[in-house]
Amino acid sequence: MTKDEFLDIMGGIDESIIDGTLDISRMDTVVIP
């Protein structure tokens, strides 16, 4: 596997993991340090 293939695989991970992990629905209200 190449690094780009790995990043592509990561780009396909489930929306629920992205949403849950990054708490993305509430990111607008998060103060970024």
Place this chain on the structure above:
Amino acid sequence: MEDDKIIRLFQSRDEMSISELSRKYGSICRRTAQGILGDFTETEECLNDTYMRVWESIPPAVPRSLAAFAAAITRNLALMRLRARHAEKRGGGETALSFDELEDFVSGENSIESEAERKELISAVNEFLRKLPEQQRQVFVRRYWGCLSVSEVAGYLGMTESNVTVTLTRVRKKLKEYLIKRGYEI
């Protein structure tokens, strides 16, 4: 506006859907693109591409999380732009983002031969990530999905850079073992 109402606007081909998407999640998408591209003009172009891609995708897609759906499209389009920029400057090669630590994780040889194999791998990685302890998942996803630097991940999560680096090393090792055990060559 609620996500399901925005999705219904997309489904009924109402162009207000794009302005509502931009109003609600434009800043998330902008931050995602900016973090990868680091260039204002390209970020804005990437955002426009994102809105068009969402327009083309819904229907038939029905996102469970509109924010994650749009951010994922932005992330992938931004990486494609970065690779194109890098290829133009260097005459080919991998992404310009620095992921030196992956040298020990991947073989460096193309190994994904079909869309079916790609989907299987994504499914295996999803399963692996769901089983990870919360903090390890946060670190891993922010680094390799969000493409944040180690210091940015540390800042977001209130960890030291050293802790982030150690966590990433452990999770990469676990993921490699997990995938090899399931017959994948990485």
